[in-house]
Amino acid sequence: MLQHKHLLGLEGYPSEDIQTIIDTAFGFRKVLERPIKKVPSLQGKTVVNLFFEMSTRTRISFELAQKRMSADTVAFSATSSSLNKGESFKDTVQNIEAMKIDAVILRHPASGAPRHLTKFVDAVVINAGDGTHEHPTQAILDMMSLQEQFNNLEGLKVGIIGDISHSRVALSNIFGLTTMGADVMICGPSTLIPPHIEKLGVKVSYDMDEVIDWADAVNILRIQLERMGTGLYPSIREYRELFGLSVERIKRHSKDLVVMHPGPMNRGTEIDSAVADSDRAIILDQVLNGVASRMAILYLLLGGKTEEN
Amino acid sequence: MRSKKQPRELLLKGGTVVDPFRKEKYVGDVFIKNGKIQKVGDVNYKSSMTQVDCSGLIVTHGFCDIHVHFREPGREDKESLATGSQAALAGGFTRVCVMPNTNPPLDTPESIRFIVEKAETLPIHIHPIGSITKGQKGKEICEMVAMRNEGAVAFSDDGIPVSDGEIMRLALEYAGMIGVPIINHAEDCCIRKNGVMNEGEISTRMGLTGNPDIAESTMVNRDLELAQLAGSVLHVPHVSTAKAMNHIRRMKKENKHLSAEVTPHHLYFNDEALVEYDTNLKVAPPIRTEHDRRALIKALKDDVIDCIATDHAPHTIEEKERTFDLAPFGMIGLESCFGVVYQTLVKESGMTLGELIPKLTVNPRVVMGFQPDLFKPGIQAEISVIDTEKEWVFKKSSIQSRSGNSPFLGKKLTGKIQFILSKGIITEIT
Numbered sequence: 001m002l003q004h005k006h007l008l009g010l011e012g013y014p015s016e017d018i019q020t021i022i023d024t025a026f027g028f029r030k031v032l033e034r035p036i037k038k039v040p041s042l043q044g045k046t047v048v049n050l051f052f053e054m055s056t057r058t059r060i061s062f063e064l065a066q067k068r069m070s071a072d073t074v075a076f077s078a079t080s081s082s083l084n085k086g087e088s089f090k091d092t093v094q095n096i097e098a099m100k101i102d103a104v105i106l107r108h109p110a111s112g113a114p115r116h117l118t119k120f121v122d123a124v125v126i127n128a129g130d131g132t133h134e135h136p137t138q139a140i141l142d143m144m145s146l147q148e149q150f151n152n153l154e155g156l157k158v159g160i161i162g163d164i165s166h167s168r169v170a171l172s173n174i175f176g177l178t179t180m181g182a183d184v185m186i187c188g189p190s191t192l193i194p195p196h197i198e199k200l201g202v203k204v205s206y207d208m209d210e211v212i213d214w215a216d217a218v219n220i221l222r223i224q225l226e227r228m229g230t231g232l233y234p235s236i237r238e239y240r241e242l243f244g245l246s247v248e249r250i251k252r253h254s255k256d257l258v259v260m261h262p263g264p265m266n267r268g269t270e271i272d273s274a275v276a277d278s279d280r281a282i283i284l285d286q287v288l289n290g291v292a293s294r295m296a297i298l299y300l301l302l303g304g305k306t307e308e309n
Numbered sequence: 310m311r312s313k314k315q316p317r318e319l320l321l322k323g324g325t326v327v328d329p330f331r332k333e334k335y336v337g338d339v340f341i342k343n344g345k346i347q348k349v350g351d352v353n354y355k356s357s358m359t360q361v362d363c364s365g366l367i368v369t370h371g372f373c374d375i376h377v378h379f380r381e382p383g384r385e386d387k388e389s390l391a392t393g394s395q396a397a398l399a400g401g402f403t404r405v406c407v408m409p410n411t412n413p414p415l416d417t418p419e420s421i422r423f424i425v426e427k428a429e430t431l432p433i434h435i436h437p438i439g440s441i442t443k444g445q446k447g448k449e450i451c452e453m454v455a456m457r458n459e460g461a462v463a464f465s466d467d468g469i470p471v472s473d474g475e476i477m478r479l480a481l482e483y484a485g486m487i488g489v490p491i492i493n494h495a496e497d498c499c500i501r502k503n504g505v506m507n508e509g510e511i512s513t514r515m516g517l518t519g520n521p522d523i524a525e526s527t528m529v530n531r532d533l534e535l536a537q538l539a540g541s542v543l544h545v546p547h548v549s550t551a552k553a554m555n556h557i558r559r560m561k562k563e564n565k566h567l568s569a570e571v572t573p574h575h576l577y578f579n580d581e582a583l584v585e586y587d588t589n590l591k592v593a594p595p596i597r598t599e600h601d602r603r604a605l606i607k608a609l610k611d612d613v614i615d616c617i618a619t620d621h622a623p624h625t626i627e628e629k630e631r632t633f634d635l636a637p638f639g640m641i642g643l644e645s646c647f648g649v650v651y652q653t654l655v656k657e658s659g660m661t662l663g664e665l666i667p668k669l670t671v672n673p674r675v676v677m678g679f680q681p682d683l684f685k686p687g688i689q690a691e692i693s694v695i696d697t698e699k700e701w702v703f704k705k706s707s708i709q710s711r712s713g714n715s716p717f718l719g720k721k722l723t724g725k726i727q728f729i730l731s732k733g734i735i736t737e738i739t
Contacts, residue, residue: 111517115585132517194513200514
């Protein structure tokens with residue numbers, strides 16, 4: 001059904017497969033709107049949620065997707081520090097696979113960890129975020145949400161604003177959106193823009209008003225407050241002034257702008273509450289589409305039965 | 310690999326003799342008696358001689374690698390002087406210099422003596438490089454003169470750059486009294502930060518922290534200027550960037566006490582090879598861009614780079630199977646060296662064998678002050694016999710090292726060592 005066994009990232013991922021996932025996800029969205037929100041598609045399949053890093057919404061979204069599809073799920077959480085001391089990554093995953101599982105959902109602080117995992121296990125591997133590399137399921141739900149708003153991704157102008165250097169959401173969105181024919185402009189402090197990013201086919205701006213003028217939709221990234229004090233940006237005050245999606249800034253532009261945020265939000269820093277809670281924000285649609293997208297991905301990769309048969 | 314004592318009279322018959330000292334190449338014979346060179350040229354066979362037919366093969370000096378890590382003392386699970394010696398023989402090396410970043414580091418005359426004594430009975434010559442600073446902490450210089458007297462041939466805190474420019478100056482000045490080279494792992498740690506690969510488009514695509522080329526070139530430039538100020542001998546290890554190379558190229562016109570090396574892996578790979586997150590390609594300094602790789606090859610041809618050194622750095626499979634961010638830096642390189650550089654430089658880049666061989670023999674020996682004329686009668690034989698046309702696949706069975714962390718596994722190489730003569734032993738490489 002899909003050309004690749006695993007979903008490790010969206011770099012080089014076929015556009016027709018991205019579209020298949022999104023189309024399938026819209027089908028599952030309908031299931032989520034029923035009174036009984038459960039289908040037997042993945043009955044008998046076992047999925048492990050292997051989270052080596054803190055996560056709330058991605059983990060819950062995946063768990064919910066698995067439960068809605070009637071899969072059996074187990075969760076394994078470990079902090080990277082405990083892994084450093086004791087059992088190796090390889091031993092951990094081989095032990096888990098020895099228990100006969102069908103898929104691993106992996107969240108890991110190291111870029112490349114999901115690909116690394118495929119060398120040690122036969123199960124399907126789905127990347128739920130690896131280091132500062134990719135977060136493909138987030139990008140797919142973002143693209144699904146955009147398609148819901150605009151019907152088409154081709155030629156759509158999307159601004160991605162914030163800490164691009166440390167964002168796997170940004171990288172997966174860049175790979176996915178450019179593959180689907182959208183135009184992408186990234187924006188943030190020059191210290192948080194990765195080197196040679198323009199070679200990935202995106203425009204770069206340090207002027208948020210320029211991005212807003214240009215874009216049909218903006219994806220506001222969470223600014224990591226803990227990076228303050230590392231010299232990457234001087235203060236929250238200045239960050240908000242330059243790159244915050246504030247009420248005042250929105251008022252300066254009289255246009256329909258769709259606003260997205262992958263969460264969790266720093267209200268009042270990168271986005272004002274009045275913007276996040278306004279009609280132009282589709283942040284809660286993204287959350288629901290996240291469950292539907294992950295149902296679609298699990299369904300297509302695990303080759304589950306359809307409800308009818 | 311089969312080793313045995315050399316016969317009393319050994320005749321290497323009819324090979325192509327490549328003499329990198331006299332810069333000559335001719336079909337001839339090498340006659341070795343009691344382990345020593347007797348005559349190189351035309352030698353008539355006598356019945357008292359054991360003759361080895363070398364027709365179609367290259368007969369040249371045993372290689373010398375001035376940058377290896379044999380991990381002894383402290384990490385004998387990765388490599389030891391004994392296992393490292395076997396790896397060296399397999400790669401055609403009869404002489405190596407071991408880096409001092411052991412546990413404990415080689416930072417005293419006693420630890421230098423430990424290596425020298427332990428190496429006596431081994432089949433290759435092993436020379437210790439002493440630490441520049443005590444404990445390799447970059448604060449206080451070591452007892453360099455006493456260490457030299459015990460056998461240290463150079464000083465380096467390799468793996469750890471000497472960050473403090475004043476300490477680097479003092480080390481150069483102090484070593485200058487005895488004319489021994491200082492070798493600084495040239496990377497500015499602040500600019501390098503926690504980079505795990507070259508900073509560029511590929512690191513951005515892979516989501517890995519980059520180490521920019523200027524982390525190396527600014528440090529190399531600092532060292533070049535300090536060495537000139539001190540009037541001391543500087544050897545720049547594992548140059549990886551075009552920018553650092555340009556600094557060396559410029560300074561070599563002014564300073565003749567200056568030399569540089571490059572590794573086979575920086576000549577063979579570019580950073581696009583890392584897209585599979587193969588931790589065996591995680592090395593320090595990192596594999597750079599194609600532009601850098603080509604600049605290194607050109608610098609080698611132009612003699613801006615004097616020698617090829619492997620930076621043989623064994624690590625356990627457990628450590629290298631960790632994720633890319635946590636895996637240690639380094640790859641083994643002795644066994645694959647010749648096949649890699651012959652393929653890359655002679656087959657693909659138009660260098661001649663006569664230009665390549667000195668980079669593995671005479672030049673590194675000159676840098677370290679070793680006898681460079683190995684065909685001089687009376688010298689103990691250190692000879693490599695090579696089939697340069699042999700195409701082969703580098704496999705696990707090609708590895709003699711205790712560790713297997715090589716990105717060359719499965720790669721087709723050209724040129725293979727057949728025999729090697731060292732310390733009275735003849736070893737057949739299978």
